Amino acid sequence: MLKRKYGDRAGWKRVLNREFRQIFLDSDEFTGSITLLQIRKVTEPSFVQYGDTRVCIVDDGYCWLQHFPKDQHYSLTTMFNAKGEIVQWYIDICKEIGIENDRPWMDDLFLDIVVLPSGEIFLKDEDELEEALENGILDKDLYQLAWKEADHMEDLIRSEQFPLLKLSKEHMKMLYNDRTLGGGSSK
Template identity: 45%
Template sequence: MERITSFVWREQPHRILGERVRSNMKRKFSDRANWRRILRRSYTCLTLDGEDFRGLVTFYRIHELREPLWKEYNGRRLCLADRGYLWMQHFPRGEHFVVTTMFDDKGKVVQWYIDICKTQGLTDQQVPWFDDLYLDIVVLPSGEVFLMDEDELEDAIRDGDVTRKEAAMARKTAGRLLASIKNGRFRYFTLSLRHRKTLAERLGEVSES
Protein backbone atom coordinates (compact mmCIF):
# COMPACT_ATOMS: atom_id res chain seq x y z
CA MET A 1 0.00 0.00 0.00
CA GLU A 2 1.29 3.48 -0.90
CA ARG A 3 2.08 5.86 1.91
CA ILE A 4 1.09 9.47 1.22
CA THR A 5 3.71 11.70 2.79
CA SER A 6 2.46 15.07 1.56
CA PHE A 7 -0.34 16.64 -0.43
CA VAL A 8 -0.71 20.07 -2.08
CA TRP A 9 -3.22 21.73 -4.35
CA ARG A 10 -3.22 24.97 -6.36
CA GLU A 11 -5.81 27.46 -7.50
CA GLN A 12 -3.76 30.38 -8.86
CA PRO A 13 -1.28 30.50 -11.78
CA HIS A 14 2.34 30.74 -10.65
CA ARG A 15 4.21 31.37 -13.92
CA ILE A 16 3.99 30.98 -17.68
CA LEU A 17 3.41 27.43 -18.88
CA GLY A 18 6.43 26.11 -20.76
CA GLU A 19 8.88 28.68 -19.33
CA ARG A 20 12.13 28.83 -21.31
CA VAL A 21 15.05 27.40 -19.36
CA ARG A 22 17.90 27.41 -21.84
CA SER A 23 17.05 28.73 -25.29
CA ASN A 24 14.48 26.26 -26.68
CA MET A 25 14.52 23.77 -23.81
CA LYS A 26 11.17 24.06 -22.07
CA ARG A 27 10.39 23.72 -18.40
CA LYS A 28 6.91 22.20 -18.13
CA PHE A 29 4.71 22.43 -15.03
CA SER A 30 2.24 19.78 -13.95
CA ASP A 31 -0.55 22.17 -12.97
CA ARG A 32 -0.72 23.75 -16.47
CA ALA A 33 -1.74 26.98 -14.78
CA ASN A 34 -1.88 29.05 -17.99
CA TRP A 35 -3.40 26.50 -20.37
CA ARG A 36 -5.90 28.82 -22.06
CA ARG A 37 -7.97 26.00 -23.51
CA ILE A 38 -9.08 25.09 -19.98
CA LEU A 39 -11.74 27.19 -18.22
CA ARG A 40 -12.16 25.20 -15.00
CA ARG A 41 -10.17 22.33 -13.57
CA SER A 42 -9.11 20.51 -10.39
CA TYR A 43 -5.48 19.87 -9.54
CA THR A 44 -3.84 17.79 -6.81
CA CYS A 45 -0.26 16.71 -6.12
CA LEU A 46 0.73 13.81 -3.84
CA THR A 47 4.10 12.54 -2.66
CA LEU A 48 4.14 8.74 -2.53
CA ASP A 49 6.63 6.45 -0.83
CA GLY A 50 5.69 2.85 -1.61
CA GLU A 51 7.35 -0.39 -2.59
CA ASP A 52 6.55 -0.04 -6.30
CA PHE A 53 6.63 3.75 -6.65
CA ARG A 54 8.50 6.61 -4.99
CA GLY A 55 7.91 10.09 -6.28
CA LEU A 56 5.12 12.52 -7.11
CA VAL A 57 1.69 11.84 -8.59
CA THR A 58 -0.52 14.65 -9.88
CA PHE A 59 -4.20 14.66 -10.85
CA TYR A 60 -5.49 17.21 -13.37
CA ARG A 61 -9.27 16.96 -13.88
CA ILE A 62 -10.85 19.01 -16.67
CA HIS A 63 -14.29 20.42 -15.83
CA GLU A 64 -14.84 23.03 -18.55
CA LEU A 65 -12.84 23.95 -21.65
CA ARG A 66 -13.12 26.08 -24.77
CA GLU A 67 -12.84 23.15 -27.16
CA PRO A 68 -11.66 19.52 -27.07
CA LEU A 69 -8.06 18.63 -27.92
CA TRP A 70 -7.57 16.06 -30.68
CA LYS A 71 -4.48 14.20 -31.94
CA GLU A 72 -4.05 11.92 -34.94
CA TYR A 73 -2.02 8.71 -34.93
CA ASN A 74 -1.74 6.62 -38.11
CA GLY A 75 -4.84 8.28 -39.54
CA ARG A 76 -6.93 7.72 -36.41
CA ARG A 77 -8.10 10.74 -34.40
CA LEU A 78 -8.10 10.55 -30.61
CA CYS A 79 -9.64 13.04 -28.19
CA LEU A 80 -7.04 13.80 -25.52
CA ALA A 81 -8.82 16.51 -23.54
CA ASP A 82 -12.51 17.15 -23.01
CA ARG A 83 -14.96 17.75 -20.18
CA GLY A 84 -14.52 15.14 -17.44
CA TYR A 85 -11.11 13.95 -18.66
CA LEU A 86 -8.36 13.22 -16.13
CA TRP A 87 -4.63 13.61 -16.76
CA MET A 88 -2.57 11.79 -14.15
CA GLN A 89 1.20 12.28 -14.07
CA HIS A 90 3.86 10.14 -12.40
CA PHE A 91 7.17 11.82 -11.55
CA PRO A 92 9.37 8.87 -10.47
CA ARG A 93 12.15 9.92 -8.13
CA GLY A 94 15.60 9.98 -9.73
CA GLU A 95 14.40 9.14 -13.25
CA HIS A 96 14.69 11.02 -16.54
CA PHE A 97 11.09 10.60 -17.62
CA VAL A 98 7.54 11.57 -16.64
CA VAL A 99 4.47 9.45 -17.45
CA THR A 100 1.12 11.08 -18.23
CA THR A 101 -1.91 8.79 -18.33
CA MET A 102 -4.92 10.37 -20.00
CA PHE A 103 -8.35 9.04 -19.01
CA ASP A 104 -11.61 9.91 -20.73
CA ASP A 105 -14.81 10.90 -18.94
CA LYS A 106 -15.71 7.21 -18.50
CA GLY A 107 -12.38 6.41 -16.82
CA LYS A 108 -10.91 4.56 -19.81
CA VAL A 109 -7.29 5.15 -20.81
CA VAL A 110 -6.91 7.20 -24.00
CA GLN A 111 -3.12 7.04 -24.08
CA TRP A 112 0.05 6.91 -22.03
CA TYR A 113 2.45 9.75 -22.88
CA ILE A 114 6.05 9.52 -21.70
CA ASP A 115 8.18 12.68 -21.71
CA ILE A 116 11.95 12.20 -21.64
CA CYS A 117 13.46 14.92 -19.46
CA LYS A 118 16.81 16.26 -18.31
CA THR A 119 15.71 16.73 -14.72
CA GLN A 120 12.68 17.12 -12.45
CA GLY A 121 11.99 19.57 -9.65
CA LEU A 122 9.47 21.48 -7.56
CA THR A 123 8.53 25.15 -7.51
CA ASP A 124 8.42 27.08 -4.24
CA GLN A 125 4.69 26.29 -4.25
CA GLN A 126 5.45 22.54 -4.48
CA VAL A 127 4.32 22.17 -8.10
CA PRO A 128 6.32 19.52 -10.01
CA TRP A 129 8.13 20.48 -13.20
CA PHE A 130 10.51 18.88 -15.69
CA ASP A 131 12.99 20.14 -18.29
CA ASP A 132 11.86 18.59 -21.57
CA LEU A 133 14.38 16.75 -23.77
CA TYR A 134 12.11 16.53 -26.83
CA LEU A 135 11.85 12.73 -27.19
CA ASP A 136 8.42 11.35 -26.28
CA ILE A 137 6.88 7.89 -26.31
CA VAL A 138 3.16 7.37 -26.90
CA VAL A 139 1.48 4.07 -26.06
CA LEU A 140 -2.15 3.41 -27.00
CA PRO A 141 -4.42 0.87 -25.29
CA SER A 142 -4.39 -1.05 -28.60
CA GLY A 143 -0.70 -1.78 -28.02
CA GLU A 144 0.59 0.65 -30.65
CA VAL A 145 3.80 2.42 -29.62
CA PHE A 146 5.21 5.61 -31.16
CA LEU A 147 8.58 7.29 -30.60
CA MET A 148 7.98 10.99 -31.20
CA ASP A 149 9.97 14.12 -32.03
CA GLU A 150 13.34 12.59 -32.97
CA ASP A 151 13.67 15.35 -35.58
CA GLU A 152 13.17 18.01 -32.91
CA LEU A 153 15.98 16.51 -30.83
CA GLU A 154 18.30 16.58 -33.86
CA ASP A 155 17.38 20.22 -34.51
CA ALA A 156 18.05 21.07 -30.85
CA ILE A 157 21.50 19.47 -31.03
CA ARG A 158 22.33 21.38 -34.21
CA ASP A 159 21.13 24.67 -32.71
CA GLY A 160 23.09 24.14 -29.50
CA ASP A 161 19.98 23.91 -27.31
CA VAL A 162 20.81 20.37 -26.21
CA THR A 163 24.31 18.99 -25.70
CA ARG A 164 25.37 15.70 -27.24
CA LYS A 165 25.68 14.26 -23.74
CA GLU A 166 22.08 15.24 -22.95
CA ALA A 167 20.90 13.82 -26.27
CA ALA A 168 22.69 10.54 -25.60
CA MET A 169 21.03 10.32 -22.21
CA ALA A 170 17.62 11.02 -23.79
CA ARG A 171 18.11 8.29 -26.39
CA LYS A 172 19.38 5.82 -23.79
CA THR A 173 16.38 6.51 -21.55
CA ALA A 174 13.94 6.17 -24.45
CA GLY A 175 15.58 2.92 -25.54
CA ARG A 176 15.35 1.47 -22.04
CA LEU A 177 11.67 2.43 -21.79
CA LEU A 178 10.83 1.03 -25.23
CA ALA A 179 12.50 -2.26 -24.28
CA SER A 180 10.53 -2.47 -21.03
CA ILE A 181 7.29 -1.77 -22.91
CA LYS A 182 8.08 -4.43 -25.52
CA ASN A 183 8.96 -6.99 -22.83
CA GLY A 184 5.85 -6.26 -20.75
CA ARG A 185 7.81 -4.83 -17.82
CA PHE A 186 6.61 -1.23 -17.98
CA ARG A 187 4.84 -1.07 -14.64
CA TYR A 188 3.08 2.27 -15.22
CA PHE A 189 0.37 0.59 -17.31
CA THR A 190 -1.00 -1.21 -14.26
CA LEU A 191 0.24 1.36 -11.76
CA SER A 192 -1.73 4.16 -13.42
CA LEU A 193 -4.96 2.16 -13.28
CA ARG A 194 -4.44 1.25 -9.65
CA HIS A 195 -3.48 4.77 -8.60
CA ARG A 196 -6.44 6.27 -10.41
CA LYS A 197 -8.79 3.99 -8.50
CA THR A 198 -7.21 4.03 -5.03
CA LEU A 199 -5.83 7.56 -4.82
CA ALA A 200 -8.65 9.40 -6.61
CA GLU A 201 -11.21 7.68 -4.39
CA ARG A 202 -9.18 8.52 -1.31
CA LEU A 203 -8.90 12.17 -2.35
CA GLY A 204 -12.49 12.60 -3.48
CA GLU A 205 -11.58 14.89 -6.40
CA VAL A 206 -10.26 17.90 -4.52
CA SER A 207 -9.76 21.59 -5.35
CA GLU A 208 -11.32 23.28 -8.34
CA SER A 209 -10.15 26.41 -10.17
Protein backbone atom coordinates in the same frame (compact mmCIF):
# COMPACT_ATOMS: atom_id res chain seq x y z
CA MET B 1 16.91 26.37 -23.16
CA LEU B 2 14.91 23.32 -22.11
CA LYS B 3 11.19 23.68 -21.57
CA ARG B 4 10.12 23.18 -17.95
CA LYS B 5 6.69 21.55 -17.60
CA TYR B 6 4.74 21.64 -14.33
CA GLY B 7 2.26 19.02 -13.18
CA ASP B 8 -0.52 21.51 -12.47
CA ARG B 9 -0.41 22.93 -16.03
CA ALA B 10 -1.53 26.24 -14.56
CA GLY B 11 -1.08 28.24 -17.78
CA TRP B 12 -3.19 25.94 -19.95
CA LYS B 13 -5.73 28.32 -21.48
CA ARG B 14 -7.81 25.57 -23.13
CA VAL B 15 -8.93 24.40 -19.67
CA LEU B 16 -11.60 26.72 -18.26
CA ASN B 17 -12.47 24.78 -15.11
CA ARG B 18 -10.26 22.27 -13.33
CA GLU B 19 -9.48 20.52 -10.09
CA PHE B 20 -5.92 19.60 -9.23
CA ARG B 21 -4.40 17.43 -6.55
CA GLN B 22 -1.09 15.77 -5.89
CA ILE B 23 0.70 13.40 -3.55
CA PHE B 24 4.19 12.10 -2.96
CA LEU B 25 4.17 8.31 -2.95
CA ASP B 26 6.97 6.12 -1.59
CA SER B 27 6.14 2.48 -2.29
CA ASP B 28 7.82 -0.63 -3.67
CA GLU B 29 6.31 0.05 -7.10
CA PHE B 30 6.81 3.82 -7.35
CA THR B 31 8.58 6.67 -5.56
CA GLY B 32 7.86 10.23 -6.60
CA SER B 33 5.13 12.80 -7.09
CA ILE B 34 1.81 11.97 -8.71
CA THR B 35 -0.53 14.69 -9.91
CA LEU B 36 -4.13 14.53 -11.07
CA LEU B 37 -5.66 17.23 -13.23
CA GLN B 38 -9.43 16.80 -13.49
CA ILE B 39 -10.57 18.76 -16.50
CA ARG B 40 -14.10 20.00 -15.91
CA LYS B 41 -14.59 22.35 -18.87
CA VAL B 42 -12.50 23.15 -21.97
CA THR B 43 -12.79 25.77 -24.71
CA GLU B 44 -12.73 22.93 -27.25
CA PRO B 45 -11.61 19.30 -27.39
CA SER B 46 -8.11 18.41 -28.58
CA PHE B 47 -7.33 15.50 -30.90
CA VAL B 48 -4.08 13.88 -32.04
CA GLN B 49 -3.44 11.56 -34.97
CA TYR B 50 -1.26 8.44 -34.82
CA GLY B 51 -1.20 6.74 -38.20
CA ASP B 52 -4.84 5.90 -38.93
CA THR B 53 -5.93 6.41 -35.31
CA ARG B 54 -7.43 9.70 -34.14
CA VAL B 55 -7.46 10.13 -30.36
CA CYS B 56 -9.24 12.75 -28.28
CA ILE B 57 -6.84 13.64 -25.46
CA VAL B 58 -8.68 16.60 -23.88
CA ASP B 59 -12.38 17.26 -23.41
CA ASP B 60 -14.87 18.02 -20.66
CA GLY B 61 -14.60 15.41 -17.91
CA TYR B 62 -11.15 14.11 -18.88
CA CYS B 63 -8.41 13.47 -16.30
CA TRP B 64 -4.65 13.63 -16.72
CA LEU B 65 -2.63 11.64 -14.21
CA GLN B 66 1.08 12.44 -14.24
CA HIS B 67 3.90 10.51 -12.57
CA PHE B 68 7.13 12.31 -11.70
CA PRO B 69 9.41 9.45 -10.59
CA LYS B 70 12.26 10.33 -8.26
CA ASP B 71 15.73 10.21 -9.85
CA GLN B 72 14.50 9.15 -13.30
CA HIS B 73 14.64 10.67 -16.79
CA TYR B 74 11.01 10.31 -17.79
CA SER B 75 7.56 11.45 -16.75
CA LEU B 76 4.41 9.52 -17.57
CA THR B 77 1.05 11.16 -18.25
CA THR B 78 -1.96 8.87 -18.43
CA MET B 79 -4.97 10.44 -20.12
CA PHE B 80 -8.43 9.22 -19.15
CA ASN B 81 -11.68 10.06 -20.95
CA ALA B 82 -14.89 11.09 -19.18
CA LYS B 83 -15.82 7.40 -18.73
CA GLY B 84 -12.55 6.72 -16.88
CA GLU B 85 -11.03 4.78 -19.78
CA ILE B 86 -7.39 5.27 -20.70
CA VAL B 87 -7.05 6.92 -24.11
CA GLN B 88 -3.24 7.01 -24.11
CA TRP B 89 -0.06 6.96 -22.06
CA TYR B 90 2.39 9.75 -22.91
CA ILE B 91 6.00 9.46 -21.79
CA ASP B 92 8.12 12.61 -21.80
CA ILE B 93 11.86 11.94 -21.82
CA CYS B 94 13.43 14.53 -19.52
CA LYS B 95 16.73 15.78 -18.19
CA GLU B 96 15.55 15.90 -14.59
CA ILE B 97 12.55 16.09 -12.31
CA GLY B 98 12.15 18.41 -9.35
CA ILE B 99 9.77 20.31 -7.12
CA GLU B 100 9.44 24.09 -6.96
CA ASN B 101 6.99 25.79 -4.59
CA ASP B 102 5.44 22.36 -3.94
CA ARG B 103 4.84 21.94 -7.71
CA PRO B 104 6.47 18.95 -9.45
CA TRP B 105 8.19 19.74 -12.75
CA MET B 106 10.34 18.16 -15.42
CA ASP B 107 12.79 19.59 -17.93
CA ASP B 108 11.72 18.17 -21.30
CA LEU B 109 14.30 16.54 -23.62
CA PHE B 110 11.98 16.64 -26.66
CA LEU B 111 11.60 12.89 -27.30
CA ASP B 112 8.22 11.40 -26.38
CA ILE B 113 6.72 7.94 -26.48
CA VAL B 114 3.00 7.35 -26.88
CA VAL B 115 1.42 4.04 -25.95
CA LEU B 116 -2.18 3.38 -26.98
CA PRO B 117 -4.47 0.92 -25.15
CA SER B 118 -4.20 -1.29 -28.27
CA GLY B 119 -0.50 -1.73 -27.47
CA GLU B 120 0.72 0.40 -30.37
CA ILE B 121 3.85 2.42 -29.56
CA PHE B 122 4.84 5.67 -31.27
CA LEU B 123 8.13 7.57 -30.87
CA LYS B 124 7.58 11.29 -31.36
CA ASP B 125 9.54 14.48 -31.92
CA GLU B 126 12.86 13.04 -33.07
CA ASP B 127 13.08 16.06 -35.39
CA GLU B 128 12.76 18.44 -32.42
CA LEU B 129 15.60 16.64 -30.64
CA GLU B 130 17.82 16.90 -33.75
CA GLU B 131 17.02 20.64 -34.10
CA ALA B 132 17.76 21.22 -30.40
CA LEU B 133 21.21 19.65 -30.85
CA GLU B 134 21.90 21.61 -34.06
CA ASN B 135 20.80 24.89 -32.45
CA GLY B 136 22.82 24.38 -29.26
CA ILE B 137 19.75 24.09 -27.00
CA LEU B 138 21.24 20.88 -25.68
CA ASP B 139 24.70 19.36 -25.86
CA LYS B 140 25.80 15.94 -27.13
CA ASP B 141 25.56 14.40 -23.63
CA LEU B 142 21.90 15.40 -23.21
CA TYR B 143 21.16 14.31 -26.78
CA GLN B 144 22.62 10.87 -26.02
CA LEU B 145 20.79 10.72 -22.68
CA ALA B 146 17.48 11.37 -24.47
CA TRP B 147 18.06 8.53 -26.97
CA LYS B 148 19.35 6.14 -24.31
CA GLU B 149 16.32 6.75 -22.08
CA ALA B 150 13.84 6.51 -24.97
CA ASP B 151 15.35 3.21 -26.13
CA HIS B 152 15.29 1.89 -22.56
CA MET B 153 11.64 2.91 -22.06
CA GLU B 154 10.60 1.32 -25.36
CA ASP B 155 12.35 -1.92 -24.35
CA LEU B 156 10.55 -1.92 -20.98
CA ILE B 157 7.17 -1.30 -22.63
CA ARG B 158 7.64 -3.97 -25.31
CA SER B 159 8.71 -6.55 -22.71
CA GLU B 160 5.80 -5.54 -20.42
CA GLN B 161 8.28 -4.54 -17.69
CA PHE B 162 7.04 -0.95 -17.22
CA PRO B 163 4.77 -1.24 -14.17
CA LEU B 164 3.33 2.29 -14.28
CA LEU B 165 1.18 1.37 -17.27
CA LYS B 166 -0.58 -1.16 -15.05
CA LEU B 167 -0.58 1.09 -11.96
CA SER B 168 -2.12 4.11 -13.71
CA LYS B 169 -5.74 3.15 -12.98
CA GLU B 170 -4.95 2.31 -9.36
CA HIS B 171 -3.13 5.59 -8.81
CA MET B 172 -5.87 7.54 -10.55
CA LYS B 173 -8.51 6.02 -8.27
CA MET B 174 -6.35 6.78 -5.25
CA LEU B 175 -6.11 10.48 -6.10
CA TYR B 176 -9.62 10.81 -7.55
CA ASN B 177 -11.42 9.23 -4.59
CA ASP B 178 -9.38 10.57 -1.66
CA ARG B 179 -10.69 14.06 -0.84
CA THR B 180 -8.21 14.41 2.03
CA LEU B 181 -5.15 14.68 -0.23
CA GLY B 182 -3.18 17.88 -0.17
CA GLY B 183 -2.40 20.16 -3.05
CA GLY B 184 -5.95 20.38 -4.33
CA SER B 185 -7.19 23.49 -6.06
CA SER B 186 -9.93 24.46 -8.46
CA LYS B 187 -10.19 27.13 -11.09
